[in-house]
Amino acid sequence: MLPRFFVPDLDPATEIVALPPDEALHLGRVLRLRPGADVRVFDGIGGEWCGVVAEVQSRRATVRIGASAAAAAELRVPMALAVATLKGDKMDDVIRDAVMMGVRSIQPIVSARAEMSTSEAARRARVGRWQRIAVASAKQCGRAVVPPVEPARDFTAWIRDQRDRADVGLMLVEPSAQTPVRRLRDIPTPSAVTLVVGPEGGWAETELTQGADAGLVSVRLGGRTLRADAVPLVALAACHALWDDS
Amino acid sequence: MLPRFFVPDLDPATEIVALPPDEALHLGRVLRLRPGADVRVFDGIGGEWCGVVAEVQSRRATVRIGASAAAAAELRVPMALAVATLKGDKMDDVIRDAVMMGVRSIQPIVSARAEMSTSEAARRARVGRWQRIAVASAKQCGRAVVPPVEPARDFTAWIRDQRDRADVGLMLVEPSAQTPVRRLRDIPTPSAVTLVVGPEGGWAETELTQGADAGLVSVRLGGRTLRADAVPLVALAACHALWDDS
Known part of the structure; x- marks a missing residue:
């Protein structure tokens, strides 16, 4: 390249x-x-x-x-990532990996057990750190699209806006979700996907309820405890294997 | 936990x-x-x-x-990883992630463009570094199985032993492989899988031929250039989504 x-x-x-x-x-x-x-x-x-x-x-x-010239193809099934903020470098890695896996946008979310406050997330956004990481990753992986890293939002406010979504929303819930990711084979290929990934400490009960109310399907990635910063990459790879044909 | x-x-x-x-x-x-x-x-x-x-x-x-007590369930479709050695810390991460994704064994391979010599790989094996990383990862992810990290082998010698394998062997070849990973949906769930992942610089032509001769199916993970140390994790997540139902 x-x-x-x-x-x-x-x-x-x-x-x-x-x-x-x-x-x-x-x-x-x-x-x-x-x-x-x-x-x-x-x-x-x-x-x-x-x-x-x-x-x-x-x-x-x-x-x-x-x-x-031809850049790397974008995903046929657009995937958006909403991810609870993780500590410093781990969040950087999540953004780098998500861009490499082809997401169309990244929404940092401050949930009840997130590891970064809204003000710290806003500070990082202000200095453009996360967007620069997205640019660097796009350069390396061959994409001509730099997905936006949106300003961080509180989960409760963000989930309220998700009720009328047309795409398939998947909320990653380890290890208790009823639906293993493989069962998603049985649904038709969606027009678009939003993946919602929680923090190291997991979702609060109220957040799980809010997710279900907003129509998110709760899925799990397997019986093992995955590192929080690996979950977006694993989940995106799973959706890609199930639905994308590039 | x-x-x-x-x-x-x-x-x-x-x-x-x-x-x-x-x-x-x-x-x-x-x-x-x-x-x-x-x-x-x-x-x-x-x-x-x-x-x-x-x-x-x-x-x-x-x-x-x-x-x-109940440990994390092992994969229903056992997956073995053969992976060309990467530089220092990256190889450590590959082993950590592969154990987390449930592999039953890890075979470090010295291929033509691998980033570590056979003697350096042997030294790391001798001091038990990779096996200790496998233990630490098993502790964190909840598995009661510590997969063995085998002594490193030359690709040419290793591939000769693969001719009579009964499982499905997948050779990751970016970006030129004919088969995108999603097409694997069309094959019956295999009894076991061996994933063969190359080094940063890719496989040599002769290695691709040797892989094909040994019955490995050449697959690609998508149109983007993935970091070499992320490929095993992405490929294992894909196989898991396609075939494992835990």
Whole structure:
């Protein structure tokens, strides 16, 4: 895979585009690319193009845009992830992995037993940390789409908005959920999926009730206790195996 | 989940068992348990019992054995993992995650592009590092089975022994394999599965040919480039969703 760079709002009619400062540093300082090097650029909403490095200075790099190129295919069954916040680095890993598994959006949720307060989650969102991780993951996994990491919300407020969802909503509940994930084979391929993953300490009883009231199907991933930060990856891989054919 | 301790060769007819030194340290120094505390002990081959801490000294701890107890269920479709060695910590994570996902054995493989030499892999096996990681993961995920981490083998020698396998063998080949994992829905539930995962740099052409000659089905997990250390977890989750009903 050629080195890939993210240029939001890229207009392919432009002959030469300047990379954003972070991307210019990555090109020049980290990868040490020089004028003439073949690269790819993508716009974060599905467009990807061949390119050739035109100019490299300390904090500036430009790329001459060429033909459009094929990025990694997006999922045929769009999957959204709503995930209770985990401690520091674990949340970073969840976002990295979810983008790699093809999610269309990530909604951090502060639930009763979540490991991060709403204000700490807001601080992380403000400094753009989670969105930068999403960009880095999209670059590595070959997607031309950078899924948005939404501002964190309280579970109770978020679940109220889920009542009229048209997609299939799955609430991961270990180990007590009635439905093992394999039983999902028996339902028709959904038009879209929302996966709702709890924190290390699990859901509170009231949250389980609110989830059921909002039409979420409670599923479990197996008899073993999974690390909380592995659950989104395992659940997305399961849904992918059941429904996506890319 | 109560704290769990691994006692190989545990004889449940014994009234009081002494924990191995590592486990005694974990009980006394790390968890600071005292006589009278409720615990679980397991023998690594499927047996688990209730227990009560009897005695704690600096490097010694004993447990009074009670009734037998239910551990996490083992997979109905046994899954073995053969995985090309990755750099240091990544290989540790692969072993931890594979045990958590319920594998029955782990075979480290030195392939043409593997990131660890046979001698380095042998050194790590000799010091028991990988097997200790398997024990720690079994303790955390609730399994009473500690899967063996076999001595590393060269791919060419290992694949020769795979020709007469009775189970279904899947060779993960990104991104060029013809069969997306979802197509595996169409085959009958296998009696057992061996998953064969390559290194960061992928398989050499000759290895792909050797795999096909040994009857391995080449599958891919989707259009995106997955981190090499995430592939075993994603592939095991996919097989679990397709075939296991625990």
